[in-house]
Amino acid sequence: MGRTRPEATVVLDRVTRGYGSVIGLNDVSLSMYPGVTGLLGPNGAGKSTMMKLLTGLMRPGQGQVKVMGESPFRNAALMRRLGFCPEWDAFYRDMSGFEFVSFLTRLNGIERKQAEEMATRALVKVDLRQKMDEPISTYSKGMRQRTKLAQAIVHDPDVLLLDEPLNGTDPVGRKIIVDLIRQMGEEGKTVLVSSHVLHEVEVMTRNIVLIHRGKVLAEGEIQNIRDMIDKQPHHIVIECTQPRRFATCFAPFGDVTQISFTPNGFVVATTDPDACYERIPRLALDNDVKLRALTCSDNDLSAVFRYLIG
């Protein structure tokens, strides 16, 4: 018997939101489930607009936004179950990381002592224990990002919205944040991570939403997206001996739409990658060509994104 998918925790139903004549989101319908979802798109794609709608900072012009089954706009009670790490680098003047996180924790209706304990735990999780009593103004960009993350996770929310959390982080900080995000996803939290850097998201999740100019271009498992885009020409990079002679062997096949040469071989563009992959070793054997490397340039998110936004 197949596993039933859990209920969607975040739902956007035909959501449109504009800023005057500029459209932030355009008729977006989307469902997110427990686990980590990557929200990918270039700057200005509508990622932050989506975050603002999900946190209730704004309401949609049209359509419905639901988080844990409720509309987030003016829904103070829902905020107990939601954590938000904004993209902007803003803090209260002269506060230390500890003061900042414990102050915001107290706004959750938690007593001082307990709030301080929770803040300490959250700051330890993001590896800021050593520096937590120092003013935020002395922190590096990466440390400030981790402080923002600490205030977002301090109350153990069910839904975590992280807007460009890896921006400006150093490799160590990046690993801490990535591990924490993965862990929260594994714990069954719904984590939405936005980014315009594709490989950042790739290390956190295989479940992505691609957004561009306010529209969702694709969503789901990366493999599903790959299946969808297989209708588009698929590029296979072949490194071999005698590349020019071997490349001519591909020309008669109808699925091959383009052949271009690289310094070490050539690239075949095909509309039927499965057939093409099967054909390559056979043709190499028949033509006495030694294959050095066979790679697909589409196996990373960058390629997916390139395909979909054109």
Next chain:
Amino acid sequence: MNEKEQKVTEANAQGAGMAPGLTAFLGVQFAQCLKRRKVIVLGILLLLPVILSVAALVHGTRIPWSELTRAVGVIYTPFLLPLVALFYGGPIIVEEIEQKTYAYLLVRPVPRYQLFFGKLLAASATTLLLTLVSLLVFIGVQSPMIQGTSLAGPSIARMATALGLGTLAYVSLFAALASVFGRSLLAGILYFIIFEWGISRLPVLELLSIRFHLYRILEFAPERSMTEMLMPASIEVEPWISTLVLCIASVVLIAVGALISEFRQYRT
């Protein structure tokens, strides 16, 4: 689940509100108000009457109590108090939106109207503190000279009451204007110039002016200009009525500001 985690879960199960965090919120807001650079500018302005008072003391000039208290009607009520209130009341929300810290508050389980009240309270406390300290020092400096002079005029308690009510009314007004227009300082300055110093000098319309009611509470009669001499005299209103009017006006303005904040969308 341990006991502490259980408590968090219980707290999370409660409705919205920030009662336990109220002191922290007010404390942070108050501290933020005092840490802003404008404190220095406003402090210098508030120091001017004190400097005048010290100069008179050094010169050995004896200022009668009635004249001293008259300064409250001439300097504090119509000028210093609204100015300080304008710089603290107007930007209570706008400033935090511009600094992009407001989103942290909006994603906490605190109704927006409570955030508005809390910030308004902190702005009012700061305005009152700065103005009252200046006034008390202004009068205090002259205290060695006051002895033996007539104590005709409002008492310190009445002046403090007037300043308190004036603070609440002005801060609420500027906060409400900022909620409506978005531009906190511009709306406040326009109101101040066009209404408080222009339209409200006309008969009957003066009843809509905060300054008019503060004068009534202080039982202060400003000198009238030649133009004003041609117009009917000011309407006589009992101090308690003016007190009531300012209280009601403040409540209405706070409600308007809170309501607008409640439904406002924050693009940040």
